[in-house]
Amino acid sequence: MGEKKGDQKVNIGIIGVGGVGGYFGGKLAQAFQGDDRYNIYFIARGTHLAKIKEQGLILKTHQEGELRCIPTLATEEISQLPPLDICLICVKSYDLQQVLLALKPKLKATCHILPLLNGVDIYDRIRKVVFQGNVYPACVYVGTHILEPGVIEQTGGTCKIILGKDPQKEDEATLLKEVLKKANITFEWTKEYWEEIWSKYMFIASYGLITTIYNKTIGGVYKDPELSEQVKYLMQYIKELALLEGIHLKETSIEESYHKASTFPYETKTSFQRDYEKGTGRDEREIFGATLLRLGKKHGLSVVGIEKIYNQLV
Numbered sequence: 001m002g003e004k005k006g007d008q009k010v011n012i013g014i015i016g017v018g019g020v021g022g023y024f025g026g027k028l029a030q031a032f033q034g035d036d037r038y039n040i041y042f043i044a045r046g047t048h049l050a051k052i053k054e055q056g057l058i059l060k061t062h063q064e065g066e067l068r069c070i071p072t073l074a075t076e077e078i079s080q081l082p083p084l085d086i087c088l089i090c091v092k093s094y095d096l097q098q099v100l101l102a103l104k105p106k107l108k109a110t111c112h113i114l115p116l117l118n119g120v121d122i123y124d125r126i127r128k129v130v131f132q133g134n135v136y137p138a139c140v141y142v143g144t145h146i147l148e149p150g151v152i153e154q155t156g157g158t159c160k161i162i163l164g165k166d167p168q169k170e171d172e173a174t175l176l177k178e179v180l181k182k183a184n185i186t187f188e189w190t191k192e193y194w195e196e197i198w199s200k201y202m203f204i205a206s207y208g209l210i211t212t213i214y215n216k217t218i219g220g221v222y223k224d225p226e227l228s229e230q231v232k233y234l235m236q237y238i239k240e241l242a243l244l245e246g247i248h249l250k251e252t253s254i255e256e257s258y259h260k261a262s263t264f265p266y267e268t269k270t271s272f273q274r275d276y277e278k279g280t281g282r283d284e285r286e287i288f289g290a291t292l293l294r295l296g297k298k299h300g301l302s303v304v305g306i307e308k309i310y311n312q313l314v
């Protein structure tokens with residue numbers, strides 16, 4: 001499906017306008033502001049939503065300065081959305097199921113669904129609930145968070161979305177690619193998306209766990225020899241898991257993944273760490289920790305070392 005003709009509008013939903021959704025959704029809203037062929041819908045809640053309604057979303061970026069992004073509509077109610085042509089899913093994994101159930105009736109049969117969550121089984125989680133549309137497995141390296149209600153700060157990462165074809169479909173995501181290009185969002189369409197998603201997982205599960213447990217930034221962990229050893233231990237384990245799941249990561253994947261930390265500012269915190277620090281008990285440990293144990297047990301790997309690390313989370 002290419003660009004829409006006539007007075008048909010392209011309805012784009014950003015589900016969860018936090019760090020990731022605020023960055024990409026903000027760029028989309030900015031790009032299409034005043035262009036009545038595109039409607040941009042933000043799903044947000046609480047004081048963050050109230051501020052967005054009041055002043056628009058303020059997006060502070062590393063490369064492009066500060067942008068004020070005004071969507072067509074910002075609301076907490078997914079039921080208020082029109083049928084969507086494109087949907088970026090940007091909630092944390094613990095909110096995914098509930099959001100999918102609400103979204104399901106709002107996704108057109110041709111909808112282009114782009115999940116930007118961390119994790120190796122996000123595609124499967126979505127496909128258990130949503131049968132229509134095209135779900136493009138994806139990952140992204142971007143350091144971004146809600147600085148204060150209504151304000152997103154992006155400080156590091158390439159900001160490039162790596163995505164590929166829905167494994168169950170033949171669609172090439174023409175409309176989504178056009179929209180991303182128009183909004184100046186960098187992306188790479190690849191056949192190797194599972195390798196990319198597992199590589200990202202190797203990076204974020206390892207650094208996520210160690211930054212969180214030791215209360216250090218990504219730079220702090222990278223510069224600490226003992227913590228770096230733990231990161232590499234986790235990476236080695238994830239590389240083995242990937243292979244057992246049929247994904248062959250490169251010979252150099254651990255070294256590359258370990259050094260990726262140096263492409264983020266020293267002070268960068270992981271999204272897992274930010275949640276954990278809030279102490280609300282709502283965090284992605286299931287994705288970053290429990291999944292390592294579950295898959296390890298499934299394949300008969302020794303999980304003693306992983307359990308020792310995981311059990312340090314309170």
Ligand SMILES: NC(=O)C1=CN([C@@H]2O[C@H](COP(=O)(O)OP(=O)(O)OC[C@H]3O[C@@H](n4cnc5c(N)ncnc54)[C@H](OP(=O)(O)O)[C@@H]3O)[C@@H](O)[C@H]2O)C=CC1
Pocket residue numbers: 015016017018019020021043044045046048076090091092093095099116117118140141142143144145146271272284
């Ligand atoms: N932050 C980063 O730098 C990166 C994060 N990721 C991954 O991306 C995903 C999103 O992370 P991130 O952007 O940091 O998360 P955030 O917590 O910053 O953003 C998610 C937002 O979605 C909102 N939300 C969730 N459910 C609903 C709902 N039903 N209605 C309205 N709003 C809702 C949350 O509101 P509330 O706060 O009220 O719960 C929150 O504002 C995660 O899987 C993360 O691991 C991937 C790459 C980089």
Ligand SMILES: CC(C)(CO)C(=O)C(=O)O
Pocket residue numbers: 118140141142143144157204269270271272
């Ligand atoms: C480390 C980072 C910022 C890299 O994209 C990330 O994915 C996260 O914190 O969840």
